[in-house]
Amino acid sequence: RIPRFMGYYRHEVAGTMLTCLVQGYMPGQTLKARVDAGQRFQEAEIVKIAEDLLELLTYLHGFSPPVIHRDIKPENVILSPEGEASLVDFGAVNDHLMNESRGSTIVGTFGYMPPEQLDGQAVPGSDLFALGATLIFALTGLEPGLIEKENLSLNFRAYVTVSEGLAAWLECMTQPDWKQRFQTAQDALEALHNRTFFRPGPDKSERAGWKKTVLLVLGLGLVTGLTWAGLRWMPTPPAVPENRVLGSVRYAGSAQIPTLAPRFWIRDEATGQRLKPAVDYQAGKFEIQGLPAGKYGLNLSYDTNPDNPIQYPGDYRAWTVFEIKPGQSAPQLRMNLVRLIHLTLPQDNNHPLSGWENPCGIALSPGGKLSFAWESLGPGVRYDYQIQELSCTSPAASALRILASGSTEKLGFSSALPSTPAGHVYRFSLEAWQAGHKIGRMRTHGSQDHAWDLNFKIP
Known part of the structure; x- marks a missing residue:
């Protein structure tokens, strides 16, 4: 599922000699073309694509030194008529080798490149980030650059309907810090197979998942036994949580933010109507009160330039989408500001x-x-x-x-x-x-x- 290398030729452009790879033809459509045509992939299809590509990456990264693709994106994933996923366009590997001699290794596509690759360094985990972003595109139809970020992570959950296991797996694939991602494609593949038990954190193994399941079953059995033994103990049911949405504001990863009070603009995502709930704000922390269960969009802005209207150059802005679910605690938000250029x-x-x-x-x-x-x-x-x-x-x-x-x-x-x-x-x-x-x-x-x-x- 990797195009066969057929040869190469050299071509001079504007005085620069370029080396061009010639590879075999891969039949099928690109993932990008499928999504642009209106297809939205279901969880089982996403898992199949991920399995195919992780097997390829396990092979490529197994070389010494590892072969890092550096430009995984929807345009470079070919889906055969039988549904098999292949990876094409290894030109970025060649670009990297050429650029190393020039002191630059920034190759790839913006939106699919992780932070370390933007800084000129690529590791095998860089391909995992790009693959995760590509799969999120297949689920949402949105380019990663159009999805709001929370603490530098893609806040994609508002746009997808997938299992918690797959959502958590995608979050691990697209962690901004490569040390927090899966360390190898094989690790990512095993976690994908065990995603029923997968939870983000240091212990992602199947054994850990079974341990939690066994403890849960034992705990349920113990409670059942106590009940049948005639004990009349009954835990107090938890109170329905108040819909108090707590949040904080940051800029460039720090709490150094404008000192003036921001403007809050809240929209009901189901109706598009603006809402005006009670909001308390102090020194970069806020609380939104009284929202019923539902999905909402929040725009937070600071008018730091009095010479123009709000949300014009010089001002700060942040946007996120969050959901309040019935009977559950409201989410805690972290708003990352951008300044308008x-x-x-x-x-x-x-x-x-x-x-x-x-x-x-x-x-x-x-x-x-x-x-x-x-x-x-x-x-x-x-x-x-x-x-x-x-x-x-x-x-x-x-x-x-x-x-x-x-x-x-x-x-x-x-x-x-x-x-x-x-x-x-x-x-x-x-x-x-x-x-x-x-x-x-x-x-x-x-x-x-x-x-x-x-x-x-x-x-």
């Missing part, structure tokens, strides 16, 4: 943009290189950017191609972009990272709405 070129996002509502984007001046620039969020910050080409008649469709992408500590870049084809639009997105934490994101506004990107076209 001030884009200055090619448009200034400090005010509503003219033409923003046009699905084919804002028309920019043609000719020459197009410059992008933004204001700094402080020292030691890395900015990840991407320009995609999409169909403006189907804005929710996948990108047709990536025109430019990169990661830089500079406050801008220039790119020579061709004229935008008819019916297409270019989309620019920008995020800021510091020490493994996402601390900033660019947001644009029209007269009535907002988005996390800038749509534009070049005549």
Whole structure:
């Protein structure tokens, strides 16, 4: 289930000699194509895909040194007509070998790369993170970058209906710290098979799961025996917990947050209506009171820039989705703030943009290189950017191609972009990272709405 190596050839591009791999053809559709066509995979299908790919990774990682794929994503997973999953595109392995001599090993795809790979270091567990993110995409249809994060972890549970065992397994696969993930693909495969008993933590073995089960059965037997022996002891039933949602706010992994009080905006996810429950806030901690059982969205924002409206450049924002279940304690939330980046070129996002509502984007001046620039969020910050080409008649469709992408500590870049084809639009997105934490994101506004990107076209 790995494409056969057929050979290679060399090709010169702009004075640089590139080595191109030639591999055998793998029949089937990509996982990305299946999801884009509307398919949502069920738990049994996800488990089968995971088993197939973990067996491949066990083989690849077993070499000395391990062969790390570095670019596992839905586009690189082929599903055969029989449902067998294969892994393709080992170009990132070659990119890594070439880049090692240049002092850079940042290869892969944003959203599927774990923090250590973004920092230029890849371990076998990096492939496990990417596989976990790929499986979450297959379940949700959402790119990992569009799923809110809680303590740097993908907060995907609100979007899936799977067993607790599989959800916990996926959380372990996508831990931000590689030391908290499964250490080998074989470990991940065994835990997947034993997921009925799997719980995150240091003891993930089947034996531990059986131990808990046996203790539970013995405990139930003891209580039953005491009851039949005529003892009239009966435990007091637990009180129904109050729906008091507790939470805390952090920025860049620390409690150093704005000192002013934030604005809370709460939405009923079932109806889309805004709710106004009682909220207490003090020094980065809050309590939401009186919400009935249900699923809710919470937007928390600090208006730190008085020169523009709230949730414009300079302000801080966090978003999460949480659920209150009947008869259970309400969840505890940790809100991770991002600061809204001030884009200055090619448009200034400090005010509503003219033409923003046009699905084919804002028309920019043609000719020459197009410059992008933004204001700094402080020292030691890395900015990840991407320009995609999409169909403006189907804005929710996948990108047709990536025109430019990169990661830089500079406050801008220039790119020579061709004229935008008819019916297409270019989309620019920008995020800021510091020490493994996402601390900033660019947001644009029209007269009535907002988005996390800038749509534009070049005549």
